[in-house]
Amino acid sequence: MKHLKNLLAIFLIISTGIVYAQQKETIKMDTVTYGKNAAVGKYADIRGFKMYYEVYGKGEPLLIIHGNGGSIKDFRYQIPYFAKKYQVILADSRAQGKSNNDKDTLSYEMMSDDLNALMDVLKVKNANVIGWSDGGIEGLLLAMRNPDKVKMLAVTGANLWPDSTAVYPYLQDFILKQNVFTADSLKKIKNPTRQIKDQVLLLHLLSYEPHIKAEALHKISCPTLVIGGDHDVIQTEHTLLIAKNIPRSYLWILPNSGHSTPIYYRDMFNQVIGDFFSKPYRKIENWDVLK
Template sequence: MLASALMLLTASASHAQEAQDFRKMMDTTQYGRNKAVGKYADIRGIKMYYEVYGKGEPLLIIHGNGGSINNFLFQIPYFAKKYQVILADSRAQGKTIDHADSLSYEMITDDLNGLLDHLKIKNANVIGWSDGGIEGLLLAMRHPDKVKKLAVTGANLRPDTTAVDPFLQKAVLAENIQAADSLKKMKTVPAGMKNQLKVMHLLSYEPNIKNEALRSITCPVLVIGGDHDVITTRHTLEIFENIPKAYLWILPNSGHSTPIFYRDMFNQVVGDFLAKPYRSIEKEGRFN
């Protein structure tokens, strides 16, 4: 719920109707609630809900904060034509309930690694949006053998205003504090509300990834951001500059929701990145 609100808050007036249509499509799409393919796996103390579509080389797609599998309703049919597309509701989100008291990006990342092990997948290409991008970066750092290529959009290394738009950073932090205060007054906290608070806390105070850690990533990475993203362009550039084998793509006239509002372009560019060999562009090659 939180992720959907944040994604669509970034929509401009010209995107207002499209954002409303997207909300309706998320409510009605089979993705994220497909009884024919939906399964649960016992992963690291939780029952993780996941769905798999298509055949071919494995492709793991990771949703953002408070999101779910259905956030990728525009990506699943496109990539399932060529790849075995794997999607899961992350810990404490969607249909994956988590009764623990704490939550971190590292926990979610290790869950995803566990899912790949469960599916007996040696390595996969990875696409991550927002928090999913953070987890994609962590997966490439913590489990480098699992990530063949990685595309991230709207990812950040830290939660402060050096990385996040100041207005939105302040709004998220205030909402988190207000929600925490409200829950303290409740004698019994429903599991769903407890999960929402953990997810909001995650968004407000994490991640805390050092640039030095990015330099350990060995797979090719496509770093994506909107020029008016929730994540500042200079921070997206910082991520790009600290990954040894990386491309950078900044979309003009775009906010945080590139997989929605620029879905055709997003799918094509990411698809080309996954399909073509990475090339190092140095010295005279920079003229090409």
């Protein structure tokens, strides 16, 4: 049991920073318990597992994707804002939140395909998409693998590969060291539960994935807003690289910001993305650079 508690604690520390951000932040929106709302919560049979999802509002579909170790509740500041205009669709990704897992492997491609399947179940032809952290990676993959499904895309804190050219070096070194500790701890646990197996898979995913070539982003045809904090866990140069390789992209780097842009900069985050979704993409060339 001691090893299990250690493993869970490590996972919470090294996940996207959402847990820390929410502990620091005073949550005032108590009228709806997002992520466990019995009035709207449902399960869909998706590719061999049960995916938990919630839908809010009416209008054009908007899919919002959470990060590693997160869940629907991480977007408590985005749901009420966007539900005024959009049909907001949120799901707990495989092995996270209230969704289970039927595999002993996990990949971003797998979770991207899960979201594509959910859209099919909900009969959503295409949608605007917001992705945070690992959710941003899944958003990029969804737009690459199913370009007809993504109308406009906004990603914050996403990365293409897991080394120190992409991820803040101190954090990357810490995560990799914890993998060694986790492997040793797991050997001491007899018959580990599905929960602990899933958290090991998520830790491995955070440490060694993804592996997306920058050129592969050329496949993204939809207008894309690439977002990062200037003190994000993702290197600013890497965020710029992502934007440069998407044909129809804008870049937004928030000053004095870390990884948790949807929480600490929620009002600005919501407004800028809302404006991005509401306007046609402007191709900037020649003298347009002066405007």
